Amino acid sequence: MSVNDTLAESANSFFIPVVSVVGVGLIGGSFAKALKNGGHVGCVLGVGRDQASLERALQLGLIDRIATLEEAGKASDFILISTPASVLGRICETIGPLLKSTAIMTDACSTKVQVIQDARQSLGARVNQFIPGHPIAGSDESGPAAADPLLYWNRNVILTPLPENSTNDLKQVRQCWQACGAVVHEISAIEHDRIFATVSHFPHYLSALYMYLVSRSDSSGMALALAGTGFRDFTRIAGGSPEMWRDIFISNRQAMLKEIDAFMPVLEETRQMIENSDAQGLHAWLEQASVARKKWGENK
Numbered sequence: 001m002s003v004n005d006t007l008a009e010s011a012n013s014f015f016i017p018v019v020s021v022v023g024v025g026l027i028g029g030s031f032a033k034a035l036k037n038g039g040h041v042g043c044v045l046g047v048g049r050d051q052a053s054l055e056r057a058l059q060l061g062l063i064d065r066i067a068t069l070e071e072a073g074k075a076s077d078f079i080l081i082s083t084p085a086s087v088l089g090r091i092c093e094t095i096g097p098l099l100k101s102t103a104i105m106t107d108a109c110s111t112k113v114q115v116i117q118d119a120r121q122s123l124g125a126r127v128n129q130f131i132p133g134h135p136i137a138g139s140d141e142s143g144p145a146a147a148d149p150l151l152y153w154n155r156n157v158i159l160t161p162l163p164e165n166s167t168n169d170l171k172q173v174r175q176c177w178q179a180c181g182a183v184v185h186e187i188s189a190i191e192h193d194r195i196f197a198t199v200s201h202f203p204h205y206l207s208a209l210y211m212y213l214v215s216r217s218d219s220s221g222m223a224l225a226l227a228g229t230g231f232r233d234f235t236r237i238a239g240g241s242p243e244m245w246r247d248i249f250i251s252n253r254q255a256m257l258k259e260i261d262a263f264m265p266v267l268e269e270t271r272q273m274i275e276n277s278d279a280q281g282l283h284a285w286l287e288q289a290s291v292a293r294k295k296w297g298e299n300k
Contacts, residue, residue, distance in 0.1 A: 017041075021062075025142055047067055078105075080108060085111055137155040150181065193255050205249065208238040212238075
C-alpha cells in the first residue's frame with residue numbers, strides 16, 4: 001500500500017471544518033497540505049506577517065484563504081502555531097479571547113517549558129485549549145514552496161500535554177499528526193527540553209559555532225572552496241533560520257548551558273590527548289563514538 005493510499009484510508013476518521021495555520025512555511029504548510037490531501041479539513045486559513053509568502057501559499061494550494069490573526073481566532077476549530085517561540089505568547093494573547101469554546105490550539109515550537117509558561121500567561125483559563133507539540137522533521141529549504149505533505153511520514157511528533165487538557169482534545173491533536181503519517185509520543189515538557197538540548201539544540205550550536213569560526217578565518221575562501229562532503233554534512237544545519245535558533249537557545253537556555261558545561265571538560269580531555277600524542281586514548285575515544293553512531297544508525 002502506498003503512502004497516499006494509507007493516508008486516504010483514514011480520510012473519514014475525523015473532519016475539522018476550519019483549520020488555521022499561523023506561519024505557513026515548511027512546517028505549517030506541510031501540515032496543512034497533508035490534512036487537505038487526506039480530506040480531513042474543510043477550509044485552511046493562513047496567517048502570517050509576510051504577505052508575499054501567504055500569497056505563495058495560496059497559489060500552491062496549501063491554504064484556502066489568507067486571514068488576520070483575529071479572523072483566525074474567531075473562525076477556527078483547530079489552530080497550529082508554527083512560528084518562532086518568542087512570538088507565541090503574543091499570538092495567544094490576541095487569539096485567546098476570541099477562541100470558540102471547542103477550538104483546539106497546538107504549536108510546533110522546538111522548546112516546551114518556556115512555551116507553556118508563555119501560553120499560560122497569555123491564555124489564562126483558556127490554556128486548557130492549548131496542547132503543546134513539537135514535530136521532529138525539517139529540511140534544508142524553507143518557506144511555503146518547500147512544503148511537503150509527506151514531510152512527517154514516519155517522523156516523530158512529541159506532545160507534552162497539560163493537566164488541563166481534555167482527553168478528546170488530545171485525541172484530536174494526535175489524529176491530526178497521525179493523519180500526516182507521524183508517530184506521536186507523549187512526554188513531559190521538562191524531559192522534552194532536556195532530550196532535545198542533547199540531540200538537536202546543542203548539535204546545531206556546535207555546527208553554527210564551527211561555521212562561524214571558519215567564516216572568520218583568513219583562509220576561509222580557500223578552505224571553503226576545498227571542503228568536501230564531510231564538512232557539508234557537519235555544517236548543513238548551520239544554515240537554519242537565525243531567528244528560530246536564537247529563540248531556541250534562549251528559550252531552552254538552562255538545558256543548553258548544562259550541555260555546554262558538560263562539553264567543555266571533554267573538549268579539554270581530548271585536546272590533551274592530541275597534545276600528548278596519546279594514540280591509545282584517541283583510538284579508544286574515537287572507537288566509542290564510532291560504535292555508538294553505528295548502533296544508532298542501525299535502529300533508524
